[in-house]
Amino acid sequence: MRTTVLAAALALTAAFAPTTAAGAAATATATATATANAAPRPQLGACAPGELCLWEKPDFTGARHIHELSGLDIESCVALPAGASAQALANRTGRPVTTYQSAECAETAEFETYPGGGTWVPQSPYRVRAFKVWEN
CATH class of the missing domain: 2.60.20.10 (Crystallins)
Incomplete structure (x- = not known):
């Protein structure tokens, strides 16, 4: 759900963003942040029962x-x-x-x-x- 809401917000931002270098940089930063937030969490460590x-x-x-x-x-x-x-x-x-x-x-x-x-x-x-x- 979080990724879907974030993707929708990014799409709206891109649709209404000015076509200037500053607007492109803001969109790129938002995309990088979304990618970092979607990064996988660390794997659980191997540990046997007992x-x-x-x-x-x-x-x-x-x-x-x-x-x-x-x-x-x-x-x-x-x-x-x-x-x-x-x-x-x-x-x-x-x-x-x-x-x-x-x-x-x-x-x-x-x-x-x-x-x-x-x-x-x-x-x-x-x-x-x-x-x-x-x-x-």
Whole structure:
């Protein structure tokens, strides 16, 4: 719907735009903006059921670290290796996962809990340095 409305607006603008260089430039800018807005969103990162996947960079890029539910202690703080952090994540554990800005899972820094049924976060609001997996 958004693309259709935008296309109609661009068509009307083109129909009534003056045939000057400034009018042509305005139409070209509007077309470029429409094309940028219609660009595809990033692909979801690959993460299998039962896994918590963390990517080093936004949009599921950079090094991926996989933590399987079978290898995690429930309700224990799991710190990422020293100096490591994540900016994107996928929670496929089937359980809620809280990510922490603090490597000690301290709640004095930023933290967020994500449902476990299949949550993909292309850009965390902070660098993730630790996490906890919770009982349902």
